[in-house]
Amino acid sequence: MTLNQPQLRDEERTPCEVWTRVMGYHRPLSCFNAGKQAEHRERLLFREVPCSRSQAAQLQAA
Template identity: 45%
Template sequence: MGMMTCERLFEIFDAHADKDVLEWVGHCHDCRTPVTIRAIPQTDGVHIEGGGVYEPEPDRFYLKCDACFHKDPSLKNYQPCEVYSRVVGYLRPVAQWNDAKQEEFRDRKVFDSSLR
């Protein structure tokens, strides 16, 4: 239970085969701040930006904002009946970004589920 694995993220990407970015929109589980989290598959792993994504039950996603995620990356006291987020996807070809944006993209840290 907890952070999604890269394998599960790629499964979700497969289910949204026409998308190259997945986006979860909802509220932080801990502080209730509105949060948007994106997952972008790269050759070196899935890059996550905006906080943390959890899937304690199949297809039920819980989010944490960056601040709460860094304070405590584990998901505690989740309410099974509440669904905080939805997953959507969209296309955003990296090649069309400007140089600064691509630089930032390359600098993003890699999500590594083995650390959890």
């Protein structure tokens, strides 16, 4: 750890809750059943890769 990040005991930590958007509305993961929690853990983040101008021109021409 660096000097800017103090060590905290478990009693000093603030619990946080993770929320996700499901079917158009936000829900906490703690409300999910076991199957839905497992499904959420398996999800991958989508990363869009920017294309070059020549690739964009080819896509527009198609």
